[in-house]
Structure formats: structure tokens, C-alpha cells
Amino acid sequence: MTIGEHLQTFDGRPVQDWRPGEPLPDLARVALRVADDEPWENSGEDTITASLRALVAEAGSLVESLVIGAWRSSFEAGPQSVVDALIGLAPELPNLKAIFVGDLTFEECEISWMFQADLTPLLNAYPSLECLGSRGTQGLRLGPVRHASLRSLLVQSGGLPSKHITEIVDSDLPSLSHLELWIGDQNYGNDVTATALKPLLVSRSTLRYLGLRNADNADEIARAVSDAPVLNDVDVLDLSLGTLTDEGAEALLASSKIRQLQRLDLHHHYLSDAMTDRISGIGIDVDVSERKEAEVYSGEEYRSVFASE
């Protein structure tokens, strides 16, 4: 499966496309999505920077949430020029709270193919930023960084290199309450083992939501997280969109900590009916919707995550 649609919401706000000349919506309510005006051009400079400048000129101090869509030649290069423009415009976007970089569908660029940029300078340029989201991990960097305001970090990947776990572990994020990582497929770069995850799963007093989603080693991740100290802190554990089977669910059931959660999100899973019943009955809110069936080719079973290619 793949990312088939642009973001409908980001950080709790509806996303609305905008380009210069169009009326601005209520910027306290809406995340503005800005993308290249010439999506079929494959040379020259994209229009995102110009759109951002026009936005800043019109209502810079009102902008709170931005979603960056496809940039020029996004199939071949990362959003460096857009990131640079955002950094340059930081003084004129004093109330920007949330940025998503890379809202591209599979038609624009497959998630595993997408190029990203070093987003560390972006975090540094916006010390009051509260939410950062990104899609695609080729060329991505996320720190280490010290950022006092960041409350939500979302990294969507078709195959997450474990070095990004290290970058997050080595960062100082004292306000972080929502950490959402799309782990992806081992054929597309996911090397996030239980060992790699361990330093992330230590006690994190501010964390309320932990998402280790879209993982094709969901069982290993479920085992790793099931008794981890971090579960004492979070209210929500999200292992959805992956390939969780009964094996991983057994580990969750065996954990004394799972029942202390408010919510366990497992939707898009490969659990048996019996296990679905058992795990639903642990006395907390458990999402076991979107059950998938393994596909069998030449006697081998294949389970796929939501987005990998």
C-alpha cells in the first residue's frame, strides 16, 4: 500500500490548499498547504518559496500551521530550497507552531523514494515550533537538537534507518509529548531492531503518545515496547499500520503495563480472530479494526505494512 492522498488534517487542524491570490482562511483554525504550481515541470525553480513570501507579506504573523507539498523535481531531489526559505522567513513567521515537510502522494513520489533534507536547522530557526512532521527519509536529518517547545514529532517513512532513533535519543526535547515514527519495511531501509529501539523506550515523563507504526517487524517492536519503562509514562501506544501477528500480541498481553494505558491502537494488523477477542478484552480502549490477511505466493506468506514502496 501507499500514501494515496494528501494530508486531510495536520496537528489537529484541517489542511487547505492555498496559493497567492486566493483568499486566506482562518489561519488560527487551518493548516495551509503550499505546493509547486507547476507539478509537471521538471526543471527550474519551484513556486513554493514565492508562495511563502507572498503569504508572509499578507499575513505572516497570523500563520500557525504549514504543510509543504510537492516541490519541483521532488522525484530527484529533497526540499532543501524550501527548508532554506522557511529558515530565512522565520523572523516573519513568529507564530508558526506546526510544519509538515513532504506531503506527497505515491503519484508524486513513493514514500521510500522521497528525498528529504536536514531539518535540524529548521528546528533551530523556530524555537517556538511545537509540531514537526516529515515524510520520506532519504537524506533526512533530525538532530541531535535541543528544542524546548517541540511537543509533537512525526516521521513518516517507508523504511526508517535506525540512525534517526539515535538522533532523537541524543536530542533534548523536554516538551515532547507526541512521538510518532513510521518504521516501514526492512526491504526499504528499516533497520530498527529491538536493540536500536531500547534507548528510546526509557522513561520519558512528558510523553503521552508513542507511535511505532507501519512496521514490518511489528512483532519485534511489540515485544521490545511491551515492558519498556516508557509505558509507565504514555497514555497511548500506537502500533497500527504494521504487520502485527499473534506473536507480538502475546507479548503485549503478557505485559503488566499494557493495561495501564488509556488506549492501544493496533488497527491494520494480522491477528487471528481469537487473539483479536483476547486483546480487545483487556479493559482499555483497543483499536483492532482493519484486519488484514497474509498473501501467499509460492507457499510463502507475505504481510505488508500500510506504506512501504
Place this chain on the structure above:
Amino acid sequence: MITIVGGANDRRVTGFASAAAAAGIDVTVMSYGAVLDGAPLPGEGLVRIDGTDGDDACEQRLRGGEDVRTSPSEVLPFAPWYDGLRQFLGRVEDLVEADRFLAPPSDIGLMFDKRRTNHRLAELAIPVAAMAQHVPASADEVLTVARDSGWPRIFVKPRFGAGGARVASVSLAQDDAVLVSPTEFTGDRIFYTKDQRPIRGLNAVRHRLDRLCADDEVVIERWYPRATLEGRAFDLRVLTIAGEPQHCVLRSSAGGVTNLNLGGRRGGLEQVRELLASSLDDVLSTCRRVALEAFPRCLHLGIDILVSADRRHHIVGEVNAFGDLLVGTTHRGRSTFEAEVVALPSWLASRSAFAA
């Protein structure tokens, strides 16, 4: 009176025949085989050439020789079929006065030739996909052309024929490639499959491309990211009748190659209007230009329109001579075939060539 030349079970043939009969027009159906055997066409009246869907014997006859397929899903190279089609069309053209056709055989032949169709539209400055001039003989040539053109993603398609079989999308990186195609490559045979799992890696992709290039002359088109809806990419099929866009359907697929017969779903004009808003007018005006400037002597055309991700840009994909089978789709209460029949008298009058 109208003579339809086509497969007796082709749903376009039966659909148009019943719409015409309901309007009180005499209809005769003749098979391709009968024409090729030398049977005379009626000396008067109109002639509609249709497809031969579901008529394996006729398909085989166009190819010449025995049916060598090992299963119904095997897809043979298109070149021999196109040779047969061209000969057949040439024969019909010789037998019938030019002003009696609902679409000239030469136009029908052209529409099954992607290179010439692309060229004709591009010459008229109608927006189409960029197509490489070079005819690649091998995978390496395909990859070189793509790189030299600055196209990181391409479609490789048989020059002749229609439909999604033997069509592949290829994405290229410095030392990597991904190919997606509804094509299963088994030994030296090629089968149609709905399983469009990507084939990754330069060598694997090269191997498949070599096969496609060896079997058919292929064209290389730049690949354009399309708009998506509910998680699927979509394009439009617009039916023009007498130059005017009428029926319009939205077709979508989750895979790399969208085509109606590849399991696409449909939505109607209302949904399209909602999705495209003011861009729809541009799309319709492009369709009018295709009909009036590129194929002015065709009563109807099935035009495939690709829409960009921001739904503000579009290009013409294919133009289909047999593109009017849009079951369940109506325009002003009429099916595609009913609308064609209704439009016929004024279309003929406007050509001032009503011979029947």
C-alpha cells in the same frame, strides 16, 4: 442504413446496433472475417467500424497463423496484430466511399499508433505527454533516453495496440530502478496480471525492458504524477460526439498503470465537476480541440485525460477509436450509443455528405 463491421459479441457492436434499431435505423453487422474473405459491403448507407472484443478467432485472423497462446491471459506482441488491422482497414477503405464512414479507417488506424497520435496532437499544440523520438532496441537504450531527456519516471508502451498490457512504468535513480506493470514475465512469454507489485533493481528492470523492446516497437513517454482520490490515482475518459464532450467518467486504480480494463472504478460527470471545479472547462475545451482539429471526421472519440496532482493541469493520454463503451453512464439521460445515434443527422448534415 448502417453497416457495423465488428465482432458479433463485442458490446460496442451490440450496444450501438440496438440504439440505432430503436431509432428506426436498419442495422447490418458484418464480421472482420467476412470482409477479409471478400464479402461485399452494402453499396450504400453508413459504415461504422468497431472492435472485435471477445472474438478470439478474429483477433487471431488479424495476426495471421495459429493461436499460439498457452492461456487466455497470455499477451502476444502487438506488431503482427497491427499489421493485420491495417490491412483490414485498408481493405474496408477501398470498398467504401470516404463520406460513408462514421470514422475513417485511416483515423482508426492512427489512433492505434501511439507515436503518430502523439505527434498529430502535439503538432496542433494540444497538451500531450512528452514522447521520445528514439525507438529503443534495448533496455539500455530506454534508460539512456530517459536519463538524457531528464525524465526520472517514464512509461514504456508498445507503439501499436491499446490497453494496459505490456505497458510498464519505470522509475529511475542513479543506480536503482523500479518497474510496475500488469505484466507477468514467464520464460519467453508474457501474461496479463492484476498483480502489479513493483520489480526493483536495475538488473531485474533491465531484463523486463529488454523483453518488452524485443517483442514490440515501444515508445517512451514521460510519466506525469496524477491526481488521486480516496487513495487512488485517477484519470478521465471523455466521450466526444460530433465534436462535443458528452459522457465523462472518472477511472481510478491503486496501481501504477491506470486503465479501465485493469479494474478501474468509475464516477460520473458530477463527481468530476466537483473535483476539477474551473479546470473542467479547460479539459472540455481540450477535448473539443482533439475532436474538431485532430479527428474532425470521427463521429465519436474516447479521449483519456490525465490530471495533475493539484488538478489544475491536464494532458491527453490516448485517443480511442473504440472508446464509447461506458456502461451505465448517461448524458442528458442518454447512453453513449443513444447519444451517438441522436447526434447522427446533424453531424451528417454538417458534413453535408448524407449519402444514405
